[in-house]
Amino acid sequence: MNHISTILLALILLSVLLSLRTNRLMALVKLMAFQGVMVSTVPLFSGSEHGITFGLFLFFFLMVLVKGVCIPALMMIAVKRVVASREIEPIIGYHASLFAGLIMIVFSMYLINHLQLHLLPPGHKLLLVTAVTTMGAGLILLMARRKAITQVIGYLMMENGIYLIGTALAGKVHNQYLVEFAVLLDLLVAVLVMGIVLNDIHHTFDDVDTGLLGRLKD
Amino acid sequence: MLQLVVIIPLLAGITVFFLPVNRGRTVLVATALAHAALTALEWFQIIGPLHNRYFSATPEGLLVLAILSFLFLWICLYSVFYMQETEMSKEPVFNACMLLFLAAMSMVTIADHIIMLWVAVEATTLMSAPLIFVHHSKEALEATWKYVLICSVGIALALLGCFFIIFSMTMGQVEAPITFSALHDVAARLNPAWLKAGFIFILIGYGTKMGLAPMHTWLPDAHSEAPGPASALLSGALLNCAFLGVYRCHQLMYAAGLGPFSSNVLIAFGLASMLVAAVFILNQSDYKRMLAYSSIENMGIIAFGTGIGGIAVFGAMLHMIHHSLIKSSLFLTAGNIFLGYGTKIINKTGAMMRLFPKTAATFVAGFAGISGFPPFGLFISELLIIFGAVKAGRYVVVAIFIFCLILVFAGASRLVIQMVFGTRESDEILVPEQWKRALPPLVLLLTSMALVIWMPESITQTIIRAIATIGGTIHG
Numbered sequence: 001m002n003h004i005s006t007i008l009l010a011l012i013l014l015s016v017l018l019s020l021r022t023n024r025l026m027a028l029v030k031l032m033a034f035q036g037v038m039v040s041t042v043p044l045f046s047g048s049e050h051g052i053t054f055g056l057f058l059f060f061f062l063m064v065l066v067k068g069v070c071i072p073a074l075m076m077i078a079v080k081r082v083v084a085s086r087e088i089e090p091i092i093g094y095h096a097s098l099f100a101g102l103i104m105i106v107f108s109m110y111l112i113n114h115l116q117l118h119l120l121p122p123g124h125k126l127l128l129v130t131a132v133t134t135m136g137a138g139l140i141l142l143m144a145r146r147k148a149i150t151q152v153i154g155y156l157m158m159e160n161g162i163y164l165i166g167t168a169l170a171g172k173v174h175n176q177y178l179v180e181f182a183v184l185l186d187l188l189v190a191v192l193v194m195g196i197v198l199n200d201i202h203h204t205f206d207d208v209d210t211g212l213l214g215r216l217k218d
Numbered sequence: 219m220l221q222l223v224v225i226i227p228l229l230a231g232i233t234v235f236f237l238p239v240n241r242g243r244t245v246l247v248a249t250a251l252a253h254a255a256l257t258a259l260e261w262f263q264i265i266g267p268l269h270n271r272y273f274s275a276t277p278e279g280l281l282v283l284a285i286l287s288f289l290f291l292w293i294c295l296y297s298v299f300y301m302q303e304t305e306m307s308k309e310p311v312f313n314a315c316m317l318l319f320l321a322a323m324s325m326v327t328i329a330d331h332i333i334m335l336w337v338a339v340e341a342t343t344l345m346s347a348p349l350i351f352v353h354h355s356k357e358a359l360e361a362t363w364k365y366v367l368i369c370s371v372g373i374a375l376a377l378l379g380c381f382f383i384i385f386s387m388t389m390g391q392v393e394a395p396i397t398f399s400a401l402h403d404v405a406a407r408l409n410p411a412w413l414k415a416g417f418i419f420i421l422i423g424y425g426t427k428m429g430l431a432p433m434h435t436w437l438p439d440a441h442s443e444a445p446g447p448a449s450a451l452l453s454g455a456l457l458n459c460a461f462l463g464v465y466r467c468h469q470l471m472y473a474a475g476l477g478p479f480s481s482n483v484l485i486a487f488g489l490a491s492m493l494v495a496a497v498f499i500l501n502q503s504d505y506k507r508m509l510a511y512s513s514i515e516n517m518g519i520i521a522f523g524t525g526i527g528g529i530a531v532f533g534a535m536l537h538m539i540h541h542s543l544i545k546s547s548l549f550l551t552a553g554n555i556f557l558g559y560g561t562k563i564i565n566k567t568g569a570m571m572r573l574f575p576k577t578a579a580t581f582v583a584g585f586a587g588i589s590g591f592p593p594f595g596l597f598i599s600e601l602l603i604i605f606g607a608v609k610a611g612r613y614v615v616v617a618i619f620i621f622c623l624i625l626v627f628a629g630a631s632r633l634v635i636q637m638v639f640g641t642r643e644s645d646e647i648l649v650p651e652q653w654k655r656a657l658p659p660l661v662l663l664l665t666s667m668a669l670v671i672w673m674p675e676s677i678t679q680t681i682i683r684a685i686a687t688i689g690g691t692i693h694g
Binding site for chain 2: 216
């Protein structure tokens with residue numbers, strides 16, 4: 001663990017907090033692109049035993065392509081089609097979400113310190129704190145916002161957090177590129193399918209407010 | 219070569235996207251036949267797995283694959299006739315997604331690598347989503363959105379669970395491939411705390427997919443809004459695949475000596491699902507939702523039986539086979555009912571005995587089957603599960619189990635009787651019934667009956683091998 005990865009983690013945390021605070025959908029998508037690139041970069045610096053191999057680098061490139069370019073591009077198309085560019089009347093307000101995000105950091109710090117993680121390399125604790133916070137914040141976004149686009153972004157953020165946890169706990173998966181690639185492909189297709197459904201929701205309802213989706217009940 | 223069951227439908231699915239509708243239908247049926255043939259070859263061990271780090275043939279996987287292949291063949295025959303009656307603008311997309319869905323589910327059944335299994339389960343969600351919203355109604359869109367979002371988030375948690383299991387290897391200082399078969403041999407050395415955490419997260423993830431309460435909320439919506447053949451596939455095949463994921467982890471827990479823990483968790487989730495289903499079935503106004511809640515109930519029964527252990531696991535496996543056959547049959551019949559009446563509301567149907575005698579016959583027979591009446595298989599499987607639970611001395615849970623069964627039967631029978639024998643003001647119907655659409659559900663029901671009268675020895679042996687790993691036996 002070195003300074004670069006500490007800076008990366010700080011930047012990820014910053015992007016998490018900013019995305020909880022913003023109400024502009026476009027800014028949110030840009031933040032996701034930034035976060036995607038940062039998250040892809042972490043494995044390069046997180047002290048792999050073999051150093052930076054060619055495979056690791058190739059995979060880094062693919063990750064940036066998917067998380068930093070393809071997915072944000074898809075989301076941007078979605079935002080442009082949907083005329084409303086702001087989140088209106090979130091279920092949980094922005095200040096409250098931001099506060100929840102801060103509490104999340106404290107909570108994950110507490111959690112990680114109380115787990116028996118003595119076998120991990122020392123710097124990985126910070127990585128885990130960031131990862132758990134990112135995952136939690138993703139869940140907050142999923143639950144606290146009404147716009148379908150924001151919910152997709154919440155899902156992506158959660159996935160980023162889980163990926164970081166995987167980097168910290170299950171480093172050996174990183175040597176199996178076929179598996180990693182399959183996970184990445186799944187993510188891309190997931191966003192694609194969500195995008196298509198989102199587009200149809202917009203066509204049918206003239207909005208992407210999930211509050212409108214309340215017809216099916218028992 | 220084992221992997222062909224994935225590769226062939228995958229390629230066929232991609233081709234169908236670009237073919238005209240009629241050829242697409244031909245390819246659909248041809249692929250289903252090819253898939254069934256491949257599965258048969260595998261079943262009799264004429265072809266084995268290509269040496270691979272990610273895939274392997276396990277008895278429980280083969281069992282699920284065989285059910286899947288058999289169901290798919292009949293469902294896609296039905297689907298062809300069903301599509302002729304409905305004007306669907308995007309039929310090539312529907313047919314293509316059916317095949318891609320088949321590929322994803324087949325991949326679940328042969329996946330051995332922990333994360334490959336996850337990839338396959340997530341792929342089933344994504345490939346089946348377009349099947350639900352082919353009608354493009356507001357309700358279908360809502361159902362699809364809930365399905366994709368809830369299942370994706372749930373399954374993302376399962377990925378976390380996979381990472382925990384891999385970390386339990388690191389903590390236990392185990393060097394092995396990350397596959398279920400390899401981990402099975404070294405399970406005792408895995409770190410138990412992280413293994414437990416992994417199991418819980420995986421159960422939440424795949425349990426969401428399987429429709430275990432309280433993560434079941436997407437299931438009634440998706441199963442009721444999808445067109446008949448898609449609901450049949452979701453309920454009959456997809457739920458088994460999700461269960462397979464849970465079952466594999468349960469095997470790992472058992473091998474690690476944590477069997478009692480995972481068994482109790484499974485029993486709790488199973489009973490919760492049965493209770494929820496029983497409560498919601500009582501006042502149901504939509505017959506497809508009624509069937510969907512019954513699926514939740516039956517998945518609860520399977521989880522319960524697996525958790526009880528001993529002969530109940532044998533019962534759970536039998537239950538899985540017969541539930542798939544009977545429930546798919548019921549959903550196909552529901553498709554026929556929907557074509558005939560043009561509505562899913564129970565109050566707007568009625569007099570089915572007079573208007574649609576063939577459909578009424580398969581519907582009532584299917585209902586008798588799903589309620590656990592002989593000569594259908596669920597009678598035996600539920601009996602075995604109850605025997606197993608009593609033998610294990612779990613009197614309280616078995617009392618709740620039986621109470622739920624009675625409640626579901628009471629709730630559903632009222633609705634079914636109203637639909638079949640109740641009165642209807644007008645005799646106006648949309649599409650008259652036809653033998654070719656009534657036949658596939660009938661065949662599925664007859665198969666369930668036939669399996670009760672004569673169970674091929676190879677199926678029994680496969681089940682015994684599948685349940686031996688978690689201490690299940692056929693001898694009480």
